Amino acid sequence: MKALEVYKLLPKTNCKECGFPTCLAFAMKLAAGGVEPERCPYLDEETKALLGGATRPPVRAVTVGVGARSFTVGEEIVMFRHEKTFYHRPGIMVCAADTSPVAEIRRTAEEVRDFVVHRVGQDLTLDGIALRCESGDPDRFAAAAMAVGECGDLPRLLIAADPAAHEAALRVCGQFLPLIHAATTENHAEMAALAKRYGCPLVVRAETQVKLADLAAQCTAAGAPAVLLDPAPRTMGDFVARASHLREHAVTRAAPDLGYPLYLDTVPLGTDAALAAGILRYAGVIAVPPLPHPSLLAALTLRQNIYTDPQKPIQVAPGIYPVNNPGRDAPVLLSVNFSLTYFTLLGYLEAAKVPCYLFVVDTAGLSVLTAVAGGKLDEEVVKKAIEATDLAGTVGHRTIVIPGFAAPLSGRIEEATGWTVRVGPRDAAEIGEFLETETEG
Amino acid sequence: MTERITEVAVGATRTEGGTRTRSYRIGGASALPGMGDAGSRPLVALEICDDPALWPAVVLEEVGDLAGDLAGWARAAEEWWNADLVRLVLTSTRRRGFDDPAAAGRAVEEVLAATGLPLVVEGSADPALDTEVFRRCGEAGEGERLLLGTAEAERYRSVAAAALAYGHAVVAQTPIDINLAKQLNILLRETGVSHDRIVIDPYTGALGYGFEYSYSVMERVRTAALAGDADLAMPMISAAQDSLTVKEVREAPDEERAGTAVEWEFYAAFAAAVAGAGIVCVRHPRTVGVLKEAVADLWEGAGWP
Numbered sequence: 027m028k029a030l031e032v033y034k035l036l037p038k039t040n041c042k043e044c045g046f047p048t049c050l051a052f053a054m055k056l057a058a059g060g061v062e063p064e065r066c067p068y069l070d071e072e073t074k075a076l077l078g079g080a081t082r083p084p085v086r087a088v089t090v091g092v093g094a095r096s097f098t099v100g101e102e103i104v105m106f107r108h109e110k111t112f113y114h115r116p117g118i119m120v121c122a123a124d125t126s127p128v129a130e131i132r133r134t135a136e137e138v139r140d141f142v143v144h145r146v147g148q149d150l151t152l153d154g155i156a157l158r159c160e161s162g163d164p165d166r167f168a169a170a171a172m173a174v175g176e177c178g179d180l181p182r183l184l185i186a187a188d189p190a191a192h193e194a195a196l197r198v199c200g201q202f203l204p205l206i207h208a209a210t211t212e213n214h215a216e217m218a219a220l221a222k223r224y225g226c227p228l229v230v231r232a233e234t235q236v237k238l239a240d241l242a243a244q245c246t247a248a249g250a251p252a253v254l255l256d257p258a259p260r261t262m263g264d265f266v267a268r269a270s271h272l273r274e275h276a277v278t279r280a281a282p283d284l285g286y287p288l289y290l291d292t293v294p295l296g297t298d299a300a301l302a303a304g305i306l307r308y309a310g311v312i313a314v315p316p317l318p319h320p321s322l323l324a325a326l327t328l329r330q331n332i333y334t335d336p337q338k339p340i341q342v343a344p345g346i347y348p349v350n351n352p353g354r355d356a357p358v359l360l361s362v363n364f365s366l367t368y369f370t371l372l373g374y375l376e377a378a379k380v381p382c383y384l385f386v387v388d389t390a391g392l393s394v395l396t397a398v399a400g401g402k403l404d405e406e407v408v409k410k411a412i413e414a415t416d417l418a419g420t421v422g423h424r425t426i427v428i429p430g431f432a433a434p435l436s437g438r439i440e441e442a443t444g445w446t447v448r449v450g451p452r453d454a455a456e457i458g459e460f461l462e463t464e465t466e467g
Numbered sequence: 468m469t470e471r472i473t474e475v476a477v478g479a480t481r482t483e484g485g486t487r488t489r490s491y492r493i494g495g496a497s498a499l500p501g502m503g504d505a506g507s508r509p510l511v512a513l514e515i516c517d518d519p520a521l522w523p524a525v526v527l528e529e530v531g532d533l534a535g536d537l538a539g540w541a542r543a544a545e546e547w548w549n550a551d552l553v554r555l556v557l558t559s560t561r562r563r564g565f566d567d568p569a570a571a572g573r574a575v576e577e578v579l580a581a582t583g584l585p586l587v588v589e590g591s592a593d594p595a596l597d598t599e600v601f602r603r604c605g606e607a608g609e610g611e612r613l614l615l616g617t618a619e620a621e622r623y624r625s626v627a628a629a630a631l632a633y634g635h636a637v638v639a640q641t642p643i644d645i646n647l648a649k650q651l652n653i654l655l656r657e658t659g660v661s662h663d664r665i666v667i668d669p670y671t672g673a674l675g676y677g678f679e680y681s682y683s684v685m686e687r688v689r690t691a692a693l694a695g696d697a698d699l700a701m702p703m704i705s706a707a708q709d710s711l712t713v714k715e716v717r718e719a720p721d722e723e724r725a726g727t728a729v730e731w732e733f734y735a736a737f738a739a740a741v742a743g744a745g746i747v748c749v750r751h752p753r754t755v756g757v758l759k760e761a762v763a764d765l766w767e768g769a770g771w772p
Contacts, residue, residue: 261767262764302733302734302738307501323715323727324727327674328674328678331674331675366677373713395619395621455709
C-alpha cells in the first residue's frame with residue numbers, strides 16, 4: 027500500500043499522539059513497514075486490520091511492562107543495519123532464581139532498576155528483572171514476584187515451565203504486564219489462556235521452525251496479545267544461525283507466523299559471547315545472569331553502537347574543545363570533524379593528561395588524509411574557522427599544531443592566518459609524547 | 468549470484484617452504500557467519516611489540532618482564548595464551564629519529580625463531596622509512612608467508628614490493644570506506660599483488676568510539692563481495708587497536724581495569740568475527756582464550772535447513 031492510500035484511511039487531525047508530527051509522516055512510516063497501525067488511537071478495528079495486513083512491519087512490535095520503564099521491541103525491517111537502521115534495541119533482563127532469599131531477589135531488582143551509565147549524551151540502562159522458577163513451587167515463585175513489587179514498574183520476565191507457577195505469580199504481578207516464558211507444544215493452551223487473561227506478551231519456545239510458527243499461530247489465535255519466539259538454541263552458535271534464519275524469513279515476509287521479535291536466554295549459553303551475539307543478531311529480549319560491571323559496560327556500549335542510525339553522518343560539531351582544563355597558554359591542536367578522528371585523538375589527549383585545546387574544523391566529516399587530498403582542509407578552511415570561533419580570544423598565543431598528514435599546508439596556513447604553524451605527529455598515538463616534548467621545550 | 472571469498476595462505480610449514488609448525492588458509496566463505504557456509508574459522512592474533520613505550524599500560528601490567536623480551540613474549544603467545552597467530556607491531560619505528568631498519572628485520576627473525584606460529588607484521592607508519600623497513604622485514608621472513616602491513620592509499624608500493632620480492636601477503640587498510648577499500652585492492656593488483664595475497668583491513672574503531680561504522684563497513688564489504696564484487700572478495704582483518712586506551716579502561720577502578728580491558732577487546736573482536744573478519748587481533752593476553760572459545764562456538768552453530 028502506498029503512503030497516500032494509507033493517509034486516506036487516517037484521521038488527518040495531526041494530533042501527534044502516534045509520536046509522528048503529522049498524519050502524513052505516520053502514513054509514510056506505515057507504508058514503509060516500520061511501525062504498527064496501533065500507534066494511532068483513533069482507528070477503528072476494521073481500518074487497523076486493513077492497514078495491519080498491508081503495512082504490518084515484518085517483525086511485529088511487542089511491548090514489555092507498563093509505565094515509564096516499559097520497552098518495545100520488534101518493528102525491524104532489515105537484515106543489516108546499513109540497509110536502513112535497527113530501531114528497537116533489545117531489552118536486557120537480569121535473572122534471579124526464586125530459590126534465592128527474598129532479600130537477595132529484591133536487592134537484584136533494585137540494582138537493575140538503579141543501574142545507569144552515562145555515555146556520549148545517553149543514559150545506558152538495564153531493562154528489567156527476570157524471575158526463574160527453580161523451586162518448582164508456585165507459592166515460592168509468587169513470593170519471589172511479590173519481592174520485586176517494591177521496584178515499581180520495572181518490567182518483569184517470568185520464566186517457568188509450569189503454567190500453575192505462572193498463574194500464582196501473575197496473581198501478584200499481572201498488573202505489570204510481565205513477559206511470560208514459555209508456551210511449548212505441551213502447555214501452550216494454558217499459557218495462551220494466561221497471556222490472554224492478563225494481557226501479557228508470551229514467549230513461544232520450540233526446536234524447529236515449523237513448530238515455532240505453529241505455536242505462534244495457535245497462541246495468537248487463542249488470544250495471546252503479543253508473541254516472542256524462542257528458537258531453543260543449545261549453543262550461542264545455534265542462536266546466531268536460527269535467529270538469522272528467522273529474521274530473513276520475517277523481512278522477506280516469507281512466513282508471517284515467524285514475524286515476531288526473538289527471545290534469548292544467555293544463562294545456559296555462556297554469557298558474554300551470547301549477550302554480544304544477541305545484540306548483534308536480532309534478539310528482542312535477552313535474559314542474562316547478574317553480570318560484573320565490565321561486562322555490563324561493554325555490552326551496553328555495543329548495544330548503543332549497533333542501535334545508532336548508520337545514516338547519521340560521521341561528524342562532530344566544529345569548534346574549540348578544551349581537554350584536561352587548559353589555560354590561556356595551552357597548545358592548540360587542529361583536527362578534522364570526522365568523529366572517529368575526534369574520539370581517537372581525544373582518547374590519547376585525555377590519557378596524556380596534557381592541557382590543550384582541540385580545534386575542530388569542518389572538513390565535511392573527512393579524515394585528515396582524505397580532507398587534505400580532497401581539498402576539504404586547506405588554509406582557507408583554517409582561516410575561516412579561526413575567524414568563526416573565538417580562538418584568538420581563548421588563548422594568549424598565536425601558535426597552532428596541525429596533524430602530520432597536513433604538513434604540506436603549513437606554509438600556506440601561516441601566510442593566510444598569521445598564526446605560527448607547528449607540525450604534529452601523523453599518528454594520534456604519538457600525540458602525548460609530542461606534547462610532552464613540546465611543553466618541555 | 469553468490470560468490471566465494473578468496474582463500475589467502477598465512478604462514479608456511481616446512482613442506483610449504485617455511486619453518487612454521489602450522490599454516491592457515493583464511494577466507495572461503497560464501498555467507499556471513501550464521502547465514503550459511505562462513506568459510507574457515509576466524510583466527511585470533513595476539514599483538515606484541517618491539518618497543519613497549521607506546522603500548523597500553525594495562526597490557527604491560529599483565530605481561531610484566533615479557534614486555535622487554537620479544538622472544539619470550541612471542542613464545543608465551545603460543546604456549547601460554549594459545550593464540551592462533553602472533554602480530555608483531557614494530558613500535559620502535561614510530562619513535563622520532565628512528566634510523567635502524569635492520570633492527571626491524573632482526574625483530575622479525577627473533578619472533579620467527581621463538582614461535583612456530585605464522586606471523587603478521589605491522590611495519591613502519593612513515594613513508595620515509597617504509598622502503599627499508601618493509602624490505603628488511605620481508606627479507607627476514609622470506610619463505611614464511613608473512614602477512615605484511617600496512618598498505619594504505621598513499622603508501623602501498625613499498626609494502627607491495629617487499630611482499631612480491633619475498634613471497635608474502637599484504638594487509639590493505641582504508642579508513643572505514645567500502646569504495647576506498649576497493650580502490651586500494653585495485654591499486655595493489657596493478658602493482659602485481661594478486662587477490663589471494665591481500666587481506667582487507669577496513670579499520671576498526673574502538674567499541675564506543677566509532678565501532679558501529681567499522682562493524683557496518685565489514686558487513687558491507689562482505690555482502691558486496693558475496694554479491695559478486697571480486698575486488699572486495701578478500702578475507703578481512705580487524706584490530707580495534709585503540710580499545711585499551713579508551714576512557715572506560717583508563718578510568719576503571721584498579722581491581723576492574725584488566726577485566727574492562729578484556730571485555731572491551733572481546734566485544735569488538737567478537738562482533739568483528741560476526742561481521743565476517745577472518746583474523747581478529749587483540750593485545751590483552753586474557754582476551755585470547757575467551758575469544759577463541761566464542762568463535763569456535765559461533766562456528767559450530769546449527770541452524771535450520
